[in-house]
Amino acid sequence: MRVLMISKACVTASYRSKIAYMHQMADMEMGLVVPDHWANLPFEPDSADEAYPIYKLPIPFNGKNHFHWYPKLTRIIRDFKPDLVHIDEEHYSFVTWQGVRAARKLGVPSLFFTWQNIYKRYPLPFSAIEQDVFRGTRGAIAGNQDAEQVLRKKGYTKPVTVVPQFGTDLALFGPRDRQALRRQYNFGQSFVVGYVGRLIEDKGIGDLLASIRPVLQKNSDVGLLIVGTGPYDAQIRDWADGNGLAKQVTRLPWVSSDAMGDVMNLMDVLVLPSRTTARWKEQFGRVLTEAMASHDVVIGSDSGEIPNVIGDAGLVFPEGDVPQLTEAIRRVLQDDALRATLAQRGAERVRDHFTQEAIAAKTCAFYRDLLGGMA
Known part of the structure; x- marks a missing residue:
């Protein structure tokens, strides 16, 4: 043919x-x-x-x-x-x-x-x-x-x-030595929650900041990694400074496609908290499959295609529900067995479908x- x-x-x-x-x-x-x-x-x-x-x-x-x-x-x-x-x-x-x-x-x-x-x-x-x-x-x-x-x-x-x-290209995305990468990128935290994408309201950045604030304040060894650019740039910086969290928040405005596999391995958890609007809802969420291939745990809102991509390989919360997102992050942080199970399911789901x-x-x-x- x-x-x-x-x-x-x-x-x-x-x-x-x-x-x-x-x-x-x-x-x-x-x-x-x-x-x-x-x-x-x-x-x-x-x-x-x-x-x-x-x-x-x-x-x-x-x-x-x-x-x-x-x-x-x-x-x-x-x-x-x-x-x-x-x-x-x-x-x-x-x-x-x-x-x-x-x-x-x-x-x-x-x-x-x-x-x-x-x-x-x-x-x-x-x-x-x-x-x-x-x-x-x-x-x-x-x-x-x-x-x-x-x-x-x-x-x-x-x-x-x-x-x-x-x-997802498994030649670019897969598990690597997280601790070595964190030393290379000067990460001092032992647990990292990440976000990759545009820094706009539709992507739920405000919900992510509100939900992770109590987690960071209670756990000094937890870090937040935000990769991307957009209108929320200054707000993220002000939020981190205003809450005394600047040392726990790392910003990477741009990362080459070749380096994105390393970035995914800096994280333990990737969050995609997208919000549906009258003209847009999440169409797929490519960062989810890239994170799953890297053995990250994924947490996503129920906007658009996100639940269908995650399946049983991560946690899904109602979009805009800050308390539920906070609880999902805490569950993954505190439960090593759950974290290992979801990471393995995610890697298998990508291999089978994505x-x-x-x-x-x-x-x-x-x-x-x-x-x-x-x-």
Whole structure:
């Protein structure tokens, strides 16, 4: 089976490992259409790139999620001769419409990918694009369960599978010598609670600070590690100073992707306290699987897809419930057996469901279903 994928996200080398795994399967031949850069991100070369055709193109409206498109796309589809075109973009984006129309013109079935887990009505021309994409595709991949429900509510009746867009790379994330890393990064605490992500209200930063304050005040050997940037930067600093906790709070504004595996191993617990708003709820929570792969215990709110990602491998609390989050942190801190059990479950859950290999296998299985078992 020959599949041509169209994906701006794949300018990042680590994301392309999924395609490399797919191409290695006995019945699969992959090709990729990708921008020569996306916004300020250059195309990152990788040694696996030579295994399958990659069409790197300069594109109009580069960096514009819903407006960019690919010149010569019809010619590329014609030359590659795919059995299926996988458009790794939302159903209301111009590039998805372009890909569906080009594939349809050449008699090639297509599918799209969506993260959109909140029902929204779009203005013209996006509503018209959405409906034509619905008519013209053979199926869809939803990144989370709510996204599948949104498609059904919008009247999409064709096959949909729920598979995240990308998996966790176990070459980057896995257990390491925590104590050696803490010495390297000058961590004095024996137990570290961490957060990784944007420092914005939607991510529940205020809830995290309120919930962990009594834990830090009672336990001087507990630390808080916050990785990311955003509007809460100054507030976090003021909060730490005002509560006499500055020595227990560490801020890392930016960490390279190569170093993130080390950062995850500085933590014992990762907290993702996201809050649902009228226009957003957690679509997946990639840091959860990265933390679980690193044998961290994960604690998350019940916003969006978080409970489905965590499963029985962590603790889930009602979003916005500060006392329950405090209690969850205390449980993990005080119960060594619980901590060990959840860490092991998390690592196993990632291996079974969320590695790049697992995501590649599930995606290819859906391809075969769409094409009637074709190999």
